[in-house]
Amino acid sequence: MAQTINTAVTRTDAPRKVTGTATYAADFMPAGMLHGALATSSVAVGTLTGMDISKAEAEPGVLAVFTRETLPDYKSVKGFYAGGPGSASFWPMNESQLRSYSAGPGSASFWPMEDARIRYAGQPIAYVVAETAAAARRGAQLIEATYDIAESTIAMDPADSFVIGAGDDSDGMVITKGDVAEGLSVATQIVDSEYVTPFQHHNPMEMFSATAEWRGDRLTVWMPSQSVKTLRSGIAKAYDMSETSVRVISPFVGGAFGSKAGVTPYTMLTIAAAKAMGAPVRLIVTRPQMYTVATFRPESVQRFRIGADAAGKLTAFEHIEISQTSQFDAVVNPGTHITRAMYACPNIHTEQRLSRSDTNSGGFMRAPNEMQTFFGLESAMDELAIKLGMDPVELRRVNDTDRHPVADVPFSSRSLMESYDAVADSFGWANRTPEVGSMTDGDWLVGYGCATATYPTNILASNARVRMHSTGEAYIELAAHDVGTGTYTIMAQIAAARLGLPVEACDVVMGEGDMPVAPLAGGSTTAASAGSAVHDACLKIGRQIAAQVSAMSEGPLSGVDPAAITLENGVLKASGGQSQPLIEALASTATGQIEVIGEFRHKAMTDQMIKTTFQGGYGSAGPVTPEMAMFAFGAEMVEVRVHRWTHEIRVPRLHGAFAAGTILNRKTAHSQLMGGMIWGIGSALHEVTEIDTPRARFLNTNIAEYLIPVNADVREIRVEMLDERDDYVNPLGVKGIGELGIVGTAAAIANAVYHATGKRLRHLPIRTSDMV
């Protein structure tokens, strides 16, 4: 059997996707389905004083207009989001954090439509149900609301920030090692700079939707989800139901990027409306509403003070991240715990701070929070290299380390400089002349820039069911998710490699809450964690079949000590040299088929972490365990051109080299990394959710004016995946690559813009308007 791991395998779901037969959540249309539409608040802060729904009710096709007064059942439900990413149990936290988190990432600690208070613009105020989607939307447009408007502010004030949690080393929000002031006092050069990143929205191509159907006390919800377990447990707790009464179905997801990770207001409203109507209801959220009914990337300020001696060795490292959150949730995506792992330094201080403003709650967005923090960190490192007169790559080399600078444990593997060397070679870094503005081509100013990429290796408990038939087929089932990344394919590859079957004979079924537990598709966890559970299931099959055939009176392995038999590429091999293909051995058993549950549990996982994951939360044992620090690394280099007349910034070349342990599928991994790098171009040059300050509203809520790169913006992208072996992270040696590609891009581009023009831009995006 061909080696199926670390090869380029075409997606097994590709034919279904290109022929339109892949079923996304909104494609499920239960019989008798009605259509929902949201009406949202036009003001940001205040009180809803009245609502005229008569025109909406009179609109042909409209069946019901639910307001906070008329939506039945709804307000009696307690514990909204409990168990989901809105709950304290979503993140493993100590007691002081529990008190500080009013809710949790990506949540709302109040019920939508629970009272007359308006907390942010775009808050749901009514839910219209109609016979057609068009009638429902028209009905929502016709609702006339009146408000008492109060003062509001949408941009955070970084001067008014706070630390959640204990404020000391106990919970990781504030960390001090050594003495930064002393480190700065002995530094030859100091960078003291602030970097600002904007609000951004995920804008997945697949719109947000939820379809709910009640049958008696049993509920089915179809909704695109990165975490069907979170969704199921959150809904069950909110409705005080058993989890087994709630079915959550999400077989395909058309882009998520963090926006489909949680239970949302529109989910709960749709479930309530379906109950009230006694009929299934489907809601498809409009594009502008997508900006306020789920999450977004909060704006942030990244403050760095970095000192170095004349040789470039860091003497002091301080990073204070201030991230925006809503008035009612304390959403924190810790970014400082990654930046402080990057470079050797004896004196380190980091702080994770929040600042409140009047928005819905933010959440995760690829890559949380490394896109923001590494724009700051890697711009600061570039500024330091310039002050020191050093090549920026050499500055990283001088400060490379094989031990975590704070935790003082070794990295399980760290190929940062190997990545730099590989990308420097492919890119031609040696051709760079260091002087600013020294490289031109006709009307174009040319600049080269580089930056480090990293992503923590998060590992979570996972199960997987694998059933193998002696006819040569395997069935793999787990509550993992394919958010467009190729998960169906890699799970089939793992099973195929272990069981000795063709990839196409391994049928993978995922995306339902009732399936064996797998973690949220976020934080680059799925391949490492869920993949390891599939791997474990296959080894279990090997052991159980070995035990059966060794006990038989005849056969190649008859009488062999089963403990001496291992499964290698679909062949049972005894230490004495005897062997038998697994499929043959299986055929000789009484049933001719076998089904097992595989488990991934890492020795660094505590019981609490495992329990958290099983309850739909995020119980990661990474990235720092008591014995190891686990991170994937990479390096990116970019050529930027700035036009003399139009001042346009273009990116003709972007190269990256990455080391992330075992690469399961060289094709889908390449696509993931390339996609991340392209998104990085967008973050650097295009993406920003513009804001209307006086009325505290997001402004460019459509994808004509919310700019992301188009094909013409993406020229040469080269991705190199280095061989790296890591036996610690998990049995497959996989670190995860979903987020890694985007991390270094924005800083590399900002550094190249400086090299081309001498303009140091410390905010994103960098636009034509910054170049004149």
Place this chain on the structure above:
Amino acid sequence: MRNFTYHSPRTLADALDAARESGGDILAGGTTVVDLMKIGVREPAALVDITGLTDLEGHEIGPNSIRFGALARMSVVANDQELVAAAPVLTESLWKAASPQLRNVARLGGNILQRTRCPYFRDTAYAQCNKREPGSGCAALDGGETSHHAVLGGSSSCVAKYPGDWAQALIAFDAEVHTQGPGGRRTILFADLHLMPGDTPEVETILQQGEIVIEITVPVVPALKASHYLKARDRESYAFASASAAVGIELDGDTVRDVRIALGGVATTPWRASAAEDSLKGSPLTEATAREAGRIAFAEAQELEGSAYKIKLGADVVAGALMTAKSRANGGK
């Protein structure tokens, strides 16, 4: 979207009747009208779909004039290689607009009537918009985000930017618009078609209700051949102009005999920079005089918060476009 009556006439006479009787909007490619209906900004009781009037398709390059049918598709015209050679500004300004999908659908008559992308106009959640609700105020000028708004031609009522590209080529080259309406057929100088906002930003053109654009003509002059549309934008395609310039020149030796300059992405209407043209006529075109022309083009500009960049950028774009036009006048690219 409000329910509406749909008319699909087969003759111009039927279309005029349907528009007059229904009071509805004219629908061609629909890239503006349908969009605005979906977001509740336009709520016409009826649509008169004129795409069945196939006589209005097509375009021809004549010896004295180039004629564009109102229903010619942007993509078809942009890809006409004969036109590319004869009048590059007319094709470049089309293919640098919108996206391929939009260009395949959108028609030229509708293109010139494209409505502003001002977010306050487009979002009915904002109570203030004089263009949408006359007399309601201007959210942009009331502390709003104005980095994409007009620095030329604005008023205290409205600073919404005219978003189009092709119109800059038309105004620069003295195009005419031929219409048929309740009052019969008439010819309008393109420069007279659009109205500055003044106190009535809701009135954007001099067209009457039910008046249909039939065709657009552009007189052939030597400067058309050495013309160029330069568009600065924040991404390489499918982005509205941060600033743009439609230019053309005719040289007599080193001296400028004729020059055309129009500005996009910076003004409330298609914008001819006549003073900048005057500064160059009879003078040599050098990088210095081109930059001076750019500066003069924006001499009257009034910056809003965040839009100062448009004045510097726009001037540079004018200068850069002129240098390309000069190169073309001298037989280059």
